[in-house]
Amino acid sequence: MERPYILHMFTPGKQMSPFDVNMAADAGYQLVVPYGEVGLDAVAGMTQDAIFSRGPKGVARTGIFIGGRDALLAADMLKKAQAAMVKPFVVSLMADPSGAYTTAAAMVACVEQALKTRGEGLAGQRVVVLGGTGPVGRIAAVIAAQAGATVLLSSRQGIDAAEEAATETAKHFGVTLHGISGGDANAVRHSLAEADVVLSCAKAGVQAVSAEDLTHAGALKVAADVNAVPPEGIAGVGVMDDAKPLAGTQALGIGALAIGNVKYQTQHRLLQRMREAEKAVCYSFGDAFETARGWLAEKAAAGG
Incomplete structure (x- = not known):
């Protein structure tokens, strides 16, 4: 049996945004697991809990999403998660606090x-x-x-x-x-x-x-x-x-x-790319900007 696609969703707030949970499911993740009140100091331990249990093949079907409402804290949490990886146990990451x-x-x-x-x-x-x-x-x-x-x-x-x-x-x-x-x-x-x-x-x-x-x-x-x-x-x-x-x-x-339409298309594409990536990726707002640009260019070329 193939291992399921799992997305672990960390937020420093009490609960993960239902919007983001829906987006993750629509991008093809089979298990979407939100974790509330995840502080910066907890990110490394939780990341390593997520990577070591799946093996080198399983990590390709594992992702971590960082939410919350603080744009600067989310950037720090993303760096902390990235630094906690231990090769070959490396999973894909994405931050998008409050969208x-x-x-x-x-x-x-x-x-x-x-x-x-x-x-x-x-x-x-x-x-x-x-x-x-x-x-x-x-x-x-x-x-x-x-x-x-x-x-x-x-x-x-x-x-x-x-x-x-x-x-x-x-x-x-x-x-x-x-x-x-x-x-x-x-x-x-x-x-x-x-x-x-x-x-x-x-x-x-x-x-x-x-x-x-x-x-x-x-x-x-x-x-x-x-x-x-x-x-x-x-x-x-x-x-x-x-x-x-x-x-x-x-x-x-x-x-x-x-x-909002461009935002939706951008978030969907990034989550889908995370799930489909053969090698781990790490997405932040710079990647979101390039993705939004790309979608708009495609739309313009199609006459939309």
Whole structure:
């Protein structure tokens, strides 16, 4: 009898996201086992419990998924799990805390695709991330910075919170990020005045950019919003908008469900590749970004 495909799912929270459990099952894993309240110090021991019991052949059918809600902690947990492997007992790994890695990757890939319609790319763009202290905002900022953009993290809590998040995230991932205040309407409008791209990663149901705010965004090229709960995070950007002209501006708008479709395809592909890999793989947000780019390129080539 062939050994089953098993995915062990670690989260520092009380419970694993049902969304991720469903995604794992749909990617072909036969046993999906979630573990809650897994701290950083427990990762090495649990990883070795998962690898030594299956033998060299069984590890090819074993994976570990790292969730939670902290984008930086998930990166540390991924490194800890990777360091705990003992050849030839090496299993595939993937981190996607709160879907932040695949959502951020999808968001930035969609923005890049929209910029291409203007004959431009991410390099050299001034990108403002509203809700930049959350997991999606931080990772979207890192991906954009790695692609050559100048990135500013904005926080409704003001400049101190924004600069703290920017410094912490930049140090963790080896990029340059800047903080900018989003503490009131005037601060938001100041940040929009020179923005080429705005990424709205604010909490669901919070409008980060009003129609009046947009009148101050004279240089804006692309506005992307991951908030699917009314009101829209950026006024005028509908959830289904896919590089649709944003009224009152020269920008293109990208809505939450357009981004969400790319996020779904990205996460599904990565989980499926993990399961099918003959040799162990390790996936993080950089891999998610390349996968999202690839899916969008295929879609464009097919005329979609």
